[in-house]
Amino acid sequence: MAKIIAIANQKGGVGKTTTSINLAASLAVHSKKSLLVDLDPQGNSSTGLGIDRSQLTSSLYDVLAGVRSLIDVLNQTELNDLFIVPSTKDLVGAEIELVAAERREYRIKDALAPVHDRYDYIFLDCPPSLGLLTVNALTAADSLLVPIQSEYYALEGLSALLETMNLVQRRLNSKLHLEGIVITMFDSRNRISHQVVEEVRAHFPDKLFRTIIRRNVRLSESPSYGKPIYLYDANSTGSQDYLELAKELIGHGEVN
Amino acid sequence: MAKIIAIANQKGGVGKTTTSINLAASLAVHSKKSLLVDLDPQGNSSTGLGIDRSQLTSSLYDVLAGVRSLIDVLNQTELNDLFIVPSTKDLVGAEIELVAAERREYRIKDALAPVHDRYDYIFLDCPPSLGLLTVNALTAADSLLVPIQSEYYALEGLSALLETMNLVQRRLNSKLHLEGIVITMFDSRNRISHQVVEEVRAHFPDKLFRTIIRRNVRLSESPSYGKPIYLYDANSTGSQDYLELAKELIGHGEVN
Numbered sequence A, B: 001m002a003k004i005i006a007i008a009n010q011k012g013g014v015g016k017t018t019t020s021i022n023l024a025a026s027l028a029v030h031s032k033k034s035l036l037v038d039l040d041p042q043g044n045s046s047t048g049l050g051i052d053r054s055q056l057t058s059s060l061y062d063v064l065a066g067v068r069s070l071i072d073v074l075n076q077t078e079l080n081d082l083f084i085v086p087s088t089k090d091l092v093g094a095e096i097e098l099v100a101a102e103r104r105e106y107r108i109k110d111a112l113a114p115v116h117d118r119y120d121y122i123f124l125d126c127p128p129s130l131g132l133l134t135v136n137a138l139t140a141a142d143s144l145l146v147p148i149q150s151e152y153y154a155l156e157g158l159s160a161l162l163e164t165m166n167l168v169q170r171r172l173n174s175k176l177h178l179e180g181i182v183i184t185m186f187d188s189r190n191r192i193s194h195q196v197v198e199e200v201r202a203h204f205p206d207k208l209f210r211t212i213i214r215r216n217v218r219l220s221e222s223p224s225y226g227k228p229i230y231l232y233d234a235n236s237t238g239s240q241d242y243l244e245l246a247k248e249l250i251g252h253g254e255v256n
């Protein structure tokens, strides 16, 4: 049975996609079979893993619309144990079209059911909003992983996100819990980076991942080659940090 | 008559709020009376200008719900010529509540009508999505200003944004046009920064602002003091860049 993790934060540009791609890829490197579902109409996870979105004949939108099964739209990546369900621009329409649809919050959960036991981990990369696509991800997920950028605005939206998680947990998905908070783009020379870590540690002492993702230019270069950091530059701090985070996440599973 | 400019890009974390605050503040420094409307439920523009959102008794949500006029919720900032309409968390509900409402796309335009002639510039800081709040901003605006981060994913969402602009221009607001594209977080040591500038210049030669906003840690520190960069550190490159951008924008008005 796969562990399904939603990677969400309505604050934009905090490293949701970078974490989705590189955590899923690092788990694949540790021989954990992983699937990444791109729930963002911008399709950054798809592009970042080398998918040419203009060549796609089907995508997540078709699955949500009920015309294709998830198995039909799966794509292999350069890593044997990593697969992706890509998204295209038409996913923007899904938020509006789903409003009046049957089981609108359960579309992702229902779509994942047939493939659930083929993977060790399934990651859901969310768009920067608390709309229906993110609610779908939280309804399907076992847990929520929250990337937080080490910048001043980082904590602003956190309480709204956790409120949404609690709402989904009460009404749609009783098993949902907070997997943890991971600090991204940490720059030790920058005072604010240290302040944010201390603030998060004070508010959520047992939910902050030990591994901190440092700011590393190689992480922002790797998507332009369509490769996760491990394949682009395995010696970079970005690659090391995400391998560490993957190990820490595997460790979470063992204690449960 | 105010020039109303929507600052939008559904890609997250590209500098929409930083540009909204500091461009509006820089225009106020040039004695242009400016108003900033915070359309993002996260309320980063409000916090970044020193508003304590927990103390607010009314906000943009009440205006969109028709229970208050915009004049009731205006707040003065530390700069004489800069005012803000703050937002609170309940704005998240507006996207859903407005779906079935009368004149749902015109709520911001209607709300601004009584104050239109009191300002030289009105800026609309948008959330990272192409939902109803952003469509409201585009319907109310004379033009669209697009901040683009100098990172790989920058150009991914641009075509979808311009398509939405064209759609709004055809159906809801015939005067809407592209004011320009401004490059943010430029780092001259970083190869990708140069590549993005060249790419944008190739695609939109006459729409790229000459002024480029450089990456500057002081810009990410100033919101924690609730001050625009000009009041936090007027000698910083961040402050200089936004003053330049303001001058360039004023120049746009003169040629029209």
Ligand SMILES: Nc1ncnc2c1ncn2[C@@H]1O[C@H](COP(=O)(O)OP(=O)(O)OP(=O)(O)O)[C@@H](O)[C@H]1O
Binding pocket: A011, A012, A013, A014, A015, A016, A017, A018, A019, A040, A044, A126, A127, A128, A184, A185, A186, A213, A214, A215, A216, A217, A219, A220, A221, A238, B010, B011, B012, B013, B128, B151, B152, B153
């Ligand atoms: N640790 C890091 N070091 C350097 N750059 C990073 C790091 N993490 C992410 N980035 C860069 O920062 C930008 C934002 O990251 P990313 O796109 O992953 O955020 P996001 O939360 O998915 O954004 P959105 O809200 O638009 O979905 C990207 O250009 C990415 O390459």
Ligand SMILES: Nc1ncnc2c1ncn2[C@@H]1O[C@H](COP(=O)(O)OP(=O)(O)OP(=O)(O)O)[C@@H](O)[C@H]1O
Binding pocket: A010, A011, A012, A013, A128, A151, A152, A153, B011, B012, B013, B014, B015, B016, B017, B018, B019, B040, B044, B126, B127, B128, B184, B185, B186, B213, B214, B215, B216, B217, B219, B220, B221, B238
């Ligand atoms: N030129 C710059 N130099 C350094 N940091 C910057 C610069 N511009 C913005 N930042 C920082 O980058 C982060 C993202 O910027 P900002 O919040 O303005 O983006 P946004 O597009 O409004 O995000 P969202 O999509 O969540 O609304 C913030 O922490 C901000 O302080």
Ligand SMILES: [Mg+2]
Binding pocket: A016, A017, A018, A040, A044, A126, A127
């Ligand atoms: Mg993303």
Ligand SMILES: [Mg+2]
Binding pocket: B016, B017, B018, B040, B044, B126, B127
């Ligand atoms: Mg913003």
